[in-house]
Amino acid sequence: MICRWIAFNPSKISRVLSPFSSLFSTKLSSSSVAKLDDEPLSATNFTSDQRDYFGHEILFGMKKIGFREYLHGGQFRSVASELRQVHVEEIMCELMGESPDLSVWFFKELKDVYGFRHSRLSSLLVSHILAGQRRFKELQVVVEELLREEGKKWESTNVVWDMLLFLSSRSKMVDDSLYILEKMRDLNLSVSTQAYNSILYNFRETDKMWDVYKAIESKNEHTYSTIVDGLCRQQKLEDAVSFLRDSEWKDIGPSVVSFNSIMSAYCKLGFVDTAKSFLCTVLKCGLVPSVHSHNILINGLCLAGSIGEALELAGDMSKHGVEPDTVTYNILAKGFHLLGMIKWVWEVIQQMLDKGLTPDVITYTILLCGHCQLGNIDKGLRLLKDMLSRGFELNSVIPCSVMLSGLCKTGRIEEAFSLFYRMQANGVRPDIVAYSIVIHGLCRLGELDLAIWLYDEMCAKRILPNSRTHGAMLLGLCRKGMILEARALLNSLISTGCTLDIILYNIVIDGYAKSGCIEEALELFRGVIESGITPNVATFNSLIHGYCKTQNIAEARKVLDVIKLYKLVPSAVSYTTLMNAYANCGDTERVDELRREMKANGISPTNFTYSVIIKGLCIGRKLEKYNQVLRDMASEGVTPDQITYNTVIQHLCRAKDLFRAFELLEEMKSRNLEPTPATYDILINGLCFYGYLKDAERFLCSLQERDVSLSKFAYTTVIKAHCVKGDPEMAVKLFLQVLDRGFDVSVRDYSAVINRLCRRELAKEAKFFFCLMLSRGVSPDLDICRVMIKSSDVLGWTIKAEKLSQEEINLSYRMVPSGANCINISFFNGSLTVQSSFGVPSTNTKRHWWFCFSSLKPFCLVQFFGMGLKSLSLFLTVTSCKVVVLGVRTYLVNV
DNA sequence: CTAGGGTTAG
Structure with missing residues (x-):
């Protein structure tokens, strides 16, 4: 029967039977199974051929009528007495794939209502389902009954209990395992070393570890290496070493596994040299360092930035009699990735392929990270597709998360969303990280509603939000200007009693600073200090920004010294924020002063810094120094980006030098810098401001024709100019285009148009826009109300x-x-x-x-x-x- | 032993 079943469904049997079958294989002889299987429950009138189809027919009936309905219906009752174990097994197997719960229910229903005696196979199937669902009480009943059927009665109780103990412990059900352990002691049942080791493993990070250790009668190699590992995890490295040296188990001797734990712990603490010295100790003890040991050290070296040494050690592996494996190469690839040397990541993986090793999901994921880091999102997407086609889809959610993150960071949120749902269709279930990435991406772009929707979906799936998720939501609220709500959320998080991350506070402090509420920002900052949380540079940078925003540069300047009081180092952001405030007043002297201070403190200016410096020159009318700044940039290895160009173009426009502004646009393109929508905003605004409305319109059209992405501002600038010039027809035409293109048209956009039209006494057109606004569900604001009241019509x-x-x-x-x-x-x-x-x-x-x-x-x-x-x-x-x-x-x- | 998520400046 079992053979037939294996042939019937070979994939299921190995998955279903493996852990438990070993337990019973010695207890049951194949002849007894055969006897049970072939024994009919009652006299039968069916021929053997008919019998073969019986199970299928019942299944067919069940599928047609519905399982529970069929089972309780007359049709089933009439055939139930003819049902044999063979059929039940077939039905149960079939049902398992659809619903494990149904198959347990079927099992119990037959037993309780029809007094059916289940076969060993059916009982085992159900045992596996129950074990998988951690329904240990029911499992125990089934297994005990099974043993009773086999005539083994209660002497097997110990095995059952021990297996329960082992399983619950391995499933990290610590409380349950302790309960079972207690019961076993009450019943005077012995506990296997395997079960004890598993409990020991669960307690290895606590002091309770020793109580378990003492209770173990026959300790083995695993027991000792678990203790060493536990001590390492408790940061008691010296205890771990002395346990290894002077423990009572000299007869067994230390194992490489224990040394691996110690080396790993030293690497994590940054003591790679100490870790390396243990490799020699391993050799001195006459042990052979494993691939594992080498990988731990190579990983430690990579994390410490010593990629050269890591490579050397990997090269020496064959001298020690082991060969680098996929993990070794993955570690090296990640090492290069961390250093930003993406080309070498490829090199390492090529070597791995040359060695005949197969890249695994992790290898692919590291490659994917590389693509995303370089901004090659499309290459990443292709690689992910390639991975999925290679059958990695069920392996892990992590590669998908990397891709999601890459898409979100480049603002491709729709694609991120679509990937998020496609991966689920492929059976990859998003976890807290995947959800947080997409929620954060949405919040960053101001799509708060969608973010909340996802947040709710996540909670409904019982995936509990963590600090990162809350951070994303706080950011979303702040970006929407809902700072009161952000604060309310932060307060509710604080009231839950757990200590919050400084980053969560930073988000809200920055929210306050950005909306100009420096007092509230400071109040929250004081709260941070009072609760004993250490601020970081970002905290102070937000305060600097807040002061600058409220025109209090003197106080902002003082924060720079406060940073040092907190033993922190001001960053490029700190300086740039301050410089920006000075640059906005055209105070190039102070900008230069800060630039010198920055240099003296060894902090390199960034693209942000240079665009601020250039802005300062423009506002301070010191453009003669512009070329010198460009040279400085070049010598510092900072290449101007789009925003640097935008800054200069903007000031050329303000100085009415539109010719040079457009020249710079061409220069940008020739340097392979794609102009941003803001570049066009600036140019179009410049044209309109100086009355070149026709040119602006022509420029806008040419951009539209080339399908260049434009901002709403580009359109409204031209629209406003038409209103002022008294060409409402063109204004209406363009405005409808704006609506057509799906821009988020706000009350302010209507207000700008209505205001200008009213001023020109174009009441009919003003009213048209007013009605248009109402029809689009946009509410008027006080400004519009006032203007409309004044308008005579x-x-x-x-x-x-x-x-x-x-x-x-x-x-x-x-x-x-x-x-x-x-x-x-x-x-x-x-x-x-x-x-x-x-x-x-x-x-x-x-x-x-x-x-x-x-x-x-x-x-x-x-x-x-x-x-x-x-x-x-x-x-x-x-x-x-x-x-x-x-x-x-x-x-x-x-x- | 190896792969994923957060805050700040133009």
């Missing part, structure tokens, strides 16, 4: 502005993609009532975040605009420090 009343208390308007804001910012407004007996439709924030909907602005006293301004006789549009604007909710509803009100 539109009637308007300002009813009143009143302060509402928290009780009157319970304002909360829910972050969900669908947007639940619904506010009910009723106009009754001449008085106005405002209610939020979603009530008090609820704490039981934790998957969505609720923010209640409890400290907010909203200021409510309601304005009515007559858009016709009976149709009135009601605009509700709730303002505090910023506009929180903007809702537009059109109501029919009898006036």
Whole structure:
């Protein structure tokens, strides 16, 4: 029977039976199995041929009717008595592939309802499912019954218990394994060394390790090497060495495995030389260092930056009687990758292929990292595709994560998203890292809604967010200007009691700094210090930025010294931020001073630094020094990038030197620097500003024809110029193009156009844009309201502005993609009532975040605009420090 | 023993 089953489904049997079958193989003779299998449960009227098809027919029926329905139906009951173990086995195998739970249920149902006696194979199948699902109690029942069937009765209890202990311990179920251990002691059952070693392994990072160690009666080599490994992990390296030297097990002698643990630990602490000396000790003890030992040292050398020595040691391996393996080459490839020497990564892998070794997933992943690091995203995508076609798809989520990260970093979020779902279709399940990468990518680009959606999806899959995920969400909130919400999230993380990373604080401090709230940034910074968390340079850099943003350069300058007080070193960012503030005032003297200080402290200027320096020259009207700066850049090995060019082009435009500005555009292209959308913004703006509207329009068209990606600004600049020049037709034409191209058109864009049109008394066109805005679901802001009120064609009343208390308007804001910012407004007996439709924030909907602005006293301004006789549009604007909710509803009100 | 994710400046 078993042979037939193997032939029937060979792939399943090895996967399903391997660990358990060894346990029983000695206990069951093949003849007893055959006897059990062939014994019918009841007298049968079926021929043998019919019998063969019986199982298939039942399966067919089950599939057609539905499993549970079939089993409880009359059709099944009528054949149940004819069911034989062969059929049950076939059905169970079939069901396992579809649903392990169903097959357990089938097993139990047959036994409990029909009193079916299951075969050894069925019992083993079910045991495997139960063991896999850690349902140890049920497993025990099944296995015990199986043993009883075999006539072995209870003397096997010990084996069962020990196996349970071993399995639970190996599955890292520490509490369960301790419980089982306790029970076994109560029952006076002996514990195998294998099971004990596994428990020891789980406790090797704690002091409890010794209690387990003492309890083990017959210790073996594994026991000792686990202790050594444990001591290494507890940073007790000297204890590990002395345990190795003076322990009680001289008869067995130390193993290479123990030395490997010690060498690895020394490497991790950065003591590669000490680690190397242990290689000699290994030899002195008469042991042979394994490939493993060499790999540990080679890895240590690579991480220490000594790639030369690492290569040398790899070359010496054959002298020591071992050959480098795939892991060795992977380590070397990663070493070169870390040094940014991507070409050598290829070289190493080529050598590996020459040696006849096969690259594994890790080799490919390192290559993929190289492509992504060089910005060759498309090459990366091709490599990933190649990997998938080589059947690596089920191996790991990591290569996909590398690709996701590469796509996100280059802003190709749609492709990242599509890869994210394609990999799942291929059976690669995203983990916390993959989710965090995509969530971060979305947050970085301001796609907060999508990020929250993914975050919820992740939580629903019981993948718990960690510090990185929270960091991404904080960043997303800050980028959207939702600093209050970011702070609320940070506070809630703090209130969970775990110590937070400085980076999480940095994100919020920077959020404050960027929105000009230096006081709040400082308050949070003080909080960081009070909770004993060490700030890093980025923390201070954000503070510098915050001071500069609020025009307090003197304080910003002082932070530079504070950095040193904290025993940190100011970075290029620190200096560049400050220099930028001085450059914006054209203070080239201070810029130069900082440049000298930077040099004296051994910090190299970056592309950012140079563009700031050049900007300073432009604003300070010291362009004669420009060529000298270019020479400095060249000698420092810093090549100008697009933004350096943009800076110069912008200032040429401001100086009305459009000819040279366009010359620089050509120079950029000749240097293989693809102009950015901002480059075109600057040029188009320059043309419009000096009245070359026709040229601007022509330039815009030529760019469109060449399918160059343009920003919304390029269009609105030309549109605004048309409004000013009194050509609303062209303005309308271009504006519709902007909408067509899917740009995110904001109230400010409408406002800019409407303002200009009103100023030119083009009321008809202004009204057209106003209606266009309403039809696109964009709410007007106060500016537009004012302008429209002034415009003679539109009637308007300002009813009143009143302060509402928290009780009157319970304002909360829910972050969900669908947007639940619904506010009910009723106009009754001449008085106005405002209610939020979603009530008090609820704490039981934790998957969505609720923010209640409890400290907010909203200021409510309601304005009515007559858009016709009976149709009135009601605009509700709730303002505090910023506009929180903007809702537009059109109501029919009898006036 | 080898592969993936975060903060700051133009």
